[in-house]
Amino acid sequence: MTPQRELIFRSFFEMGKHVSVDELYDKVRKQDHSVGYSTVWRNLKLICKVGLAEEVNIGDGVTRYDRVTKVPHGHLFCLRCKRVIEFSVQQMVGILAHISQDKNFTPETFKIEVQGYCDKCQKEMNEINTYKETAKM
Amino acid sequence: MTPQRELIFRSFFEMGKHVSVDELYDKVRKQDHSVGYSTVWRNLKLICKVGLAEEVNIGDGVTRYDRVTKVPHGHLFCLRCKRVIEFSVQQMVGILAHISQDKNFTPETFKIEVQGYCDKCQKEMNEINTYKETAKM
DNA sequence: ATTGAAAATGAAAATCGTTTTCATTTAGGT
DNA sequence: ACCTAAATGAAAACGATTTTCATTTTCAAT
Ligand SMILES: [Mn+2]
Ligand SMILES: [Mn+2]
Ligand SMILES: [Zn+2]
Ligand SMILES: [Zn+2]
Numbered sequence: 001m002t003p004q005r006e007l008i009f010r011s012f013f014e015m016g017k018h019v020s021v022d023e024l025y026d027k028v029r030k031q032d033h034s035v036g037y038s039t040v041w042r043n044l045k046l047i048c049k050v051g052l053a054e055e056v057n058i059g060d061g062v063t064r065y066d067r068v069t070k071v072p073h074g075h076l077f078c079l080r081c082k083r084v085i086e087f088s089v090q091q092m093v094g095i096l097a098h099i100s101q102d103k104n105f106t107p108e109t110f111k112i113e114v115q116g117y118c119d120k121c122q123k124e125m126n127e128i129n130t131y132k133e134t135a136k137m
Numbered sequence: 138m139t140p141q142r143e144l145i146f147r148s149f150f151e152m153g154k155h156v157s158v159d160e161l162y163d164k165v166r167k168q169d170h171s172v173g174y175s176t177v178w179r180n181l182k183l184i185c186k187v188g189l190a191e192e193v194n195i196g197d198g199v200t201r202y203d204r205v206t207k208v209p210h211g212h213l214f215c216l217r218c219k220r221v222i223e224f225s226v227q228q229m230v231g232i233l234a235h236i237s238q239d240k241n242f243t244p245e246t247f248k249i250e251v252q253g254y255c256d257k258c259q260k261e262m263n264e265i266n267t268y269k270e271t272a273k274m
Numbered sequence: 275a276t277t278g279a280a281a282a283t284g285a286a287a288a289t290c291g292t293t294t295t296c297a298t299t300t301a302g303g304t
Numbered sequence: 305a306c307c308t309a310a311a312t313g314a315a316a317a318c319g320a321t322t323t324t325c326a327t328t329t330t331c332a333a334t
Binding site for chain 4: 034037038042
Binding site: 139141142171172173174175176179180198 | 281282283284285286292
């Protein structure tokens, strides 16, 4: 247990959900300017290996690390502001397990994601469109 | 409409599902050795832009291009042999639309994927384990 | 048929997040 | 205090994707 490791672990759990390496690296560096990027990366991997987090890829090319929850959850990912909203997927996991069985497939993990636009962004986009329409006349 | 483009389009639709750039590139090169990688890549993007295919990321870091189907489908992805099995997700899309509405989220696309082991791989892994157990005694 | 502008191509380089390498330092048991 | 295994940080390697740029090709207008 090194001081770097302790700092990295603590910072990760303070940040909560959907943390990228860069984000955690930035946060860690604010407290210890000497910690290396690879150390942050390795410790995030470690946190995953010991089962406290798992990698999640939400379609923008960067891997994020999400704490594991008792009940499985999916993500609503806003394409505009990148915000992530979680929702429970208990019912659907049941369905997926069933489908898997049908296909003689042994499931390990489920990924249920919706891409679209959050409340706020949807409104803002509407406003912009309205503005454009008006300008056109 | 260039000969390269025609060849690439034709090859893509012959190959069917879940094609990576590399795979399509290989196939195209068998018929015209001079086609460039970037041309294949660009035309694949174009096929997506005109709505005939869409990118799909099944967690192994390479983007694949899947023809769009009338009914939305999900993927069972075998972690061992990388095989992809499709299944219909009509029921679940309904549920997801509902959840989205609850959260004031405007959905655009749904991604439903199961990672695990296909029939064949599961059996092979069992055999290997049995063998190991036997050897231990 | 000729021309010219716009689009497409191919080779190479750039990008960018991730992962590995390696020399050095540190932790923790003896 | 000493030793060994593990951890660290800087830099390089990696691999898929994307961009750049000089050249070629298409296609519509003459
Ligand atoms: Mn989450
Ligand atoms: Mn598919
Ligand atoms: Zn948003
Ligand atoms: Zn398999």
